[in-house]
Amino acid sequence: MADGDIAEIEVVPDVDHWEIDTVKFLVVTKTCTVTYRKVDASGNPIGEKSVIFMDRTDDPGTPEDETSTDFTDLVAAINNGSNIKTTIMNAVKLKLGI
Secondary structure (H helix, E strand, O other): OOOOOOOOOOOOOOEEEEEEEEEEEEEOEEEEEEEEEEEOOOOOHHHEEEEEEEEEOOOOOOOOOOEHHHHHHHHHHHOOOHHHHHHHHHHHHHHOOO
């Protein structure tokens, strides 16, 4: 252990699956927040994970291109899909790389 580390053992229950909990669209700011509830094998909630889809324009003052069309792409996928929950799940999995 290094200086500043905390020696505290933590027992964390295994995550059995994630359940979609909340999807919030903010149209003016082109932002969508999707929250999944992490659930153990007994069906008990043990945490949550939120994923943000947001459109961003490039900041010309930085060398990187920060342009993002995540929100617009999500809305287009929902409009083209047949099941909104499945479309959102696929977008979240893609964004998280799972």
